[in-house]
Amino acid sequence: MLWITLLSNLFVAWFLAAADATTLPLPITKKGCQDKCGNVSIPYPFGVGDDPICYEEAKFKLVCNTTFDPPLLFMEGDNSVPIIDISLSQGQLTLLLWISRQCHTINGTVTDDRFYLTLNLTDGYKVSNTRNKFIAIGCDTRAILRDTSGKSYQTGCISYCTDVNSIIDGSCTGIGCCETAIPKGVNAINILFGSYYNHSYSWNFSRCSYAFLADIQWFKFNVSDLLHFPQRVVYKHMGLPAPPVVVDWGIGNLNCTEARQYVCGQNTYCSDSENAPGYHCLCNQGFEGNPYLPDGCQGTSFGVLLVLIGSSVLFSALQKRKLMKSREKFFQQNGGMFLRQQLSSHDHSVETVKIFTSEELKRATDNYNEHRILGQGGYGTVYKGILSDNRVVPSRNQR
Ligand SMILES: *[C@@H]1O[C@H](CO)[C@@H](O)[C@H](O)[C@H]1NC(C)=O
Ligand SMILES: *[C@@H]1O[C@H](CO)[C@@H](O)[C@H](O)[C@H]1NC(C)=O
Ligand SMILES: *[C@@H]1O[C@H](CO)[C@@H](O)[C@H](O)[C@H]1NC(C)=O
Ligand SMILES: *[C@@H]1O[C@H](CO)[C@@H](O)[C@H](O)[C@H]1NC(C)=O
Ligand SMILES: *[C@@H]1O[C@H](CO)[C@@H](O)[C@H](O)[C@H]1NC(C)=O
Ligand SMILES: *[C@@H]1O[C@H](CO)[C@@H](O)[C@H](O)[C@H]1NC(C)=O
Ligand SMILES: *[C@@H]1O[C@H](CO)[C@@H](O)[C@H](O)[C@H]1NC(C)=O
Ligand SMILES: *[C@@H]1O[C@H](CO)[C@@H](O)[C@H](O)[C@H]1NC(C)=O
Numbered sequence: 001m002l003w004i005t006l007l008s009n010l011f012v013a014w015f016l017a018a019a020d021a022t023t024l025p026l027p028i029t030k031k032g033c034q035d036k037c038g039n040v041s042i043p044y045p046f047g048v049g050d051d052p053i054c055y056e057e058a059k060f061k062l063v064c065n066t067t068f069d070p071p072l073l074f075m076e077g078d079n080s081v082p083i084i085d086i087s088l089s090q091g092q093l094t095l096l097l098w099i100s101r102q103c104h105t106i107n108g109t110v111t112d113d114r115f116y117l118t119l120n121l122t123d124g125y126k127v128s129n130t131r132n133k134f135i136a137i138g139c140d141t142r143a144i145l146r147d148t149s150g151k152s153y154q155t156g157c158i159s160y161c162t163d164v165n166s167i168i169d170g171s172c173t174g175i176g177c178c179e180t181a182i183p184k185g186v187n188a189i190n191i192l193f194g195s196y197y198n199h200s201y202s203w204n205f206s207r208c209s210y211a212f213l214a215d216i217q218w219f220k221f222n223v224s225d226l227l228h229f230p231q232r233v234v235y236k237h238m239g240l241p242a243p244p245v246v247v248d249w250g251i252g253n254l255n256c257t258e259a260r261q262y263v264c265g266q267n268t269y270c271s272d273s274e275n276a277p278g279y280h281c282l283c284n285q286g287f288e289g290n291p292y293l294p295d296g297c298q299g300t301s302f303g304v305l306l307v308l309i310g311s312s313v314l315f316s317a318l319q320k321r322k323l324m325k326s327r328e329k330f331f332q333q334n335g336g337m338f339l340r341q342q343l344s345s346h347d348h349s350v351e352t353v354k355i356f357t358s359e360e361l362k363r364a365t366d367n368y369n370e371h372r373i374l375g376q377g378g379y380g381t382v383y384k385g386i387l388s389d390n391r392v393v394p395s396r397n398q399r
Pocket of ligand 5: 122148
């Protein structure tokens with residue numbers, strides 16, 4: 001008879017996790033560094049505080065301002081654009097950027113004119129051109145997005161309507177709402193408004209023009225936005241509506257081919273940043289965690305599970321062939337060798353899978369003593385095995 005034993009700390013970890021459904025969270029920061037501000041996680045390469053060990057380079061030094069309640073996370077030297085999320089896998093972060101608006105009285109005069117939308121990110125960050133759009137709402141609205149001087153680029157859109165019934169929920173195509181893509185490489189912007197008739201032909205259902213950058217996954221136009229858009233924005237900063245905007249970042253300013261040394265830890269690979277300068281680190285397949293920490297990427301229980309399933313599949317195939325040959329002979333000549341070859345062709349499984357003969361297993365499991373049973377299932381019975389060197393292993397009796 002053939003026996004297979006899955007042996008490794010990883011498997012034990014997976015087994016225990018499956019048994020009581022708890023796993024220890026992996027660290028996201030360097031030792032001793034603050035990992036949260038309010039409820040926003042701060043994974044390395046980002047960090048707060050003055051200790052330079054906590055952030056990878058100056059552009060990733062953030063400030064957690066506790067005068068706000070809850071505390072808010074900002075880039076250094078900024079108090080107007082709070083960061084609400086940092087994504088390592090996308091190389092992006094999400095911040096809140098105020099909307100701009102311009103409103104008119106029934107007479108056409110401008111009552112309210114707020115050019116809140118100005119953004120001045122440092123060179124290491126770029127507004128994501130794939131995740132955001134520039135959006136304007138209003139029925140007599142020209143909105144222009146440009147760099148702070150207006151000299152290197154200007155873009156924008158126009159929305160015009162005189163009949164409220166022509167406006168369609170969810171459709172941002174120039175009737176009540178318009179949107180435009182933004183170019184790559186943008187990090188400083190402001191906004192200008194214009195109108196044709198001071199909203200005098202639409203004043204009953206649209207009195208203001210609103211313009212903002214927003215994550216396209218967040219924004220969906222609603223007819224009621226013409227009058228009530230600011231109230232609908234759940235994200236606020238200092239009481240003012242501030243939609244989420246996605247910003248790209250990267251390590252250093254060289255791409256993967258140019259950079260000689262990477263800050264990436266073990267079990268990672270380098271990926272070029274598409275918009276911001278620099279590169280990203282990502283965990284190899286089957287690993288998860290923070291790829292910017294030296295040992296941040298850890299094998300996942302899912303990866304181990306794959307090894308388990310893979311070896312089960314291989315195993316049943318082998319069992320069919322087994323009928324032809326005597327068991328011990330088969331193990332010596334085909335199955336054992338074949339299995340070993342198969343297993344050692346998978347990088348990560350070499351240490352995680354070990355094949356035992358029935359004699360070794362009998363000893364390890366105290367002749368399949370029922371007190372040693374850890375679990376039973378479609379995969380067979382799992383015994384607690386104790387090897388001659390006193391290591392404890394889960395041992396599976398294949399049915
Ligand atoms: C915490 O984050 C959640 C979303 O992840 C958000 O809905 C909530 O408002 C945040 N709470 C505070 C106190 O910021
Ligand atoms: C925190 O925010 C307040 C209000 O904007 C500001 O006055 C203060 O300087 C900020 N503190 C830090 C450490 O940036
Ligand atoms: C609008 O104009 C009329 C007269 O032209 C004036 O009586 C009224 O006060 C104005 N309303 C506003 C809100 O400016
Ligand atoms: C719109 O209002 C501005 C001042 O608020 C005024 O100068 C301009 O003439 C008005 N235009 C129209 C078309 O009413
Ligand atoms: C943007 O910030 C840089 C420094 O980071 C500063 O030199 C520049 O004047 C700022 N531009 C505007 C328009 O505020
Ligand atoms: C706006 O509504 C008022 C009544 O509510 C109406 O008298 C007026 O004609 C409407 N104006 C337009 C431009 O539709
Ligand atoms: C628009 O807003 C109204 C009122 O808030 C809501 O009932 C409706 O479902 C919204 N439509 C869409 C398409 O989200
Ligand atoms: C890396 O940067 C160099 C110099 O800017 C460029 O020639 C090269 O095409 C880039 N490589 C990739 C993969 O983008």
